[in-house]
Amino acid sequence: MKKLLEYAFEEGWLEGFDKNLIELIPALRNSSAHGEYTLNPIGTLDLVKMCGSLIQHLFSLDDRASFGQEVRSPQQSD
Known part of the structure; x- marks a missing residue:
């Protein structure tokens, strides 16, 4: 998972996300x-929400690419 996250950051697919996620998500x-x-560490819900946001962002890029549209970073969006 770590290598996939590193690749996504290198490709610019996760622009605007904190690079600490490379270590945090696999952990x-x-x-x-x-x-x-601990059964319920502090901040777990926030981390799950952040991971959900990251996944939604990545899949929205895939959806655009699968329909032949140019994939751009969020800062380049119309």
Whole structure:
């Protein structure tokens, strides 16, 4: 997952998102999949919302590209 996030940032697909997500999202995934000592760490809901926003952003880029439209960063949008 980390390599995919790094690639997305390098390609400019996640312009406007914090690059700390490269480390944070895989850590969140691992703690959810493998468990941890705290059941409800502070900020978990905010992290999940941020991940949802990131996923929606990436899929909106794919949707535009699949219809033959030019994929641009959010700053270049009309």
